[in-house]
Amino acid sequence: MTREELRDWAILGRIVERVEEQKRFCGETLLQKSAYFLKEMFDAPISAPFRIYYYGPFSFDLRETLSTMEGLDVVQTVPHEWGATYRIGRRYGQVRDRFPKTMQHLEPAIDWVMRELAPLGVKELEPLATALFLKREQPDANDETLATRLHEIKPHVSVDAARVALQKVAGWMAERA
């Protein structure tokens, strides 16, 4: 594995570890959207590229990364009524300990993920991640234009719900600025 791959594992594993500490459900959607926010809002060095799909930003590379991590027992999955929930594997410590600087640097960002994203369900995470995607894609567009666009991409999200998601993300971006 390259240094970049192992660093991705360390970051993703840390999210899993923190969610597990909170005793919450840690499904793939939470990991996908958390990684997207970390990469786009906090410049976390996550190598997986994200594209926008009907259900919001998603990375097939990240899905494969999680699968590889599971194969090597860096993370594990356990059955849950909503699907598989991730938890930390036996070899995560080995990976985490190789990147002390990265982990220390990203810990406040992961605190933010735990505070703002971990308590949310799939239906709340998707419009928020899509709102961030649109704001990054069209930084000069106003929220009204973006809300219409978000509704076009995700017809199951109303324009009103899209506005709320965009305002929330704008607030987060302002805090970061």
Add this chain to the structure above:
Amino acid sequence: MLPKYEHEIRDPIHTFIRVSSDERRVIDSRAFQRLRHIHQLALTFLVYPGATHRRFEHCLGVMDLTGRIFDVITRHPRHPDVQQLFPSDKELDYWRTVVRMGALCHDLGHIPFSHGAEAVLPKGTHHEQLSVDVILSDEMREIWSTMKPPIDPLDVAKVAVGLKDWPGDPKDFTPWDELLTEIVTGNAFGADRADYLLRDSHHAGVAYGRFDHHRLIDTLRVLRAPGTGKPTIGIERGGMHAAEGLQLARYFMFEQLYYHRVRRALDLHLREFLRAMLPGGVYPTAVDAHLRLTDNEVLVELSKAAGDANHPGHEAAGRILSRRFYRVLYEPTQDDLSTNINAVEAVLRGAEMQFGSSAVARDRETKPSKPMDFAVWRDDGQIVSSLQESKVLEHVPAATFDRVFIVPELREEAERWLKENLRGILQMRIEEEI
């Protein structure tokens, strides 16, 4: 009205595959006939002599299974949560034609020796891109446009390659498009997967790929996934054992056949040969050039190169044809990985320093095939995760491997070296932040 199936093709897996006249026109096209000359399993026939079957019959089989799955999920009683996703019955006739055509065309972009050689495609290109290019080519558009009703080739292309490998904008896919493509390329129950397991198992002479696909298909349903609420293809509870059988079949087939060490070593030599044979070392991706290249042209050149010491591919060709292929030097144990999760990289670097990089190679599959989490419609009406419902699925291991190879001439010396140095090598932490 369903198309009239006027033609029958004998098949060792599905007995008879029935095709319409429009489908036969696609089958008779240059692009599809080319698949008669692309081995389904690359050079696996050098390990399992029976594995000489081609992409041609696999694609026919995928079309047959796709039609059956489409009929089951559209005609059986639908779950009320997904009812609004389905088009009208009249539109369903169009989509049935599209989904079968997509299945038929899903492998048109395979280069000679299929997956075994895919690394010689230009960086960032996959065979799915080529499949789309062929489906949308002028040659094929001529066929699509004369069908009644005419078929939009973009619909066929989307079904053929799926969302993950779609070269265009992913937002092109509606939830209905995603369902259709899931019938063909889906990770859990895709017709592609079902056919290749059954067919590869039959031809290779290994029984591990068999499962009760008749029962499985009969129980497939469109459901909303628990957790995400996304429409997806799941099963009725009564199909659980058949679904478990599929997952076990997949695991065994990867371990026994697809990840076989000799087959993988041959792939490495084949790629080296193709890089030497192709102009610029890269596969040509223009549709006409692609359609002119099959396994036949490569096999002829391989034979020529093996007998000509001045041929740039002489070394690789000789290793394949004289069976002087790479041998496995190292595969990590669970204990090794617990000492150093990057054990293989450490051994590779050590071996390269000791024996030279041209004598050593690494091969790994970084996308382990793990059991699927899919939706199950229980008898009490609840939809739950398969992992919650099955006692088997959570225990099916991921099929994965990571190996260091050495040329056979140095095998004994390298094995002695590794035995003496492995403990020290595993202590190396080459990727650490300082």
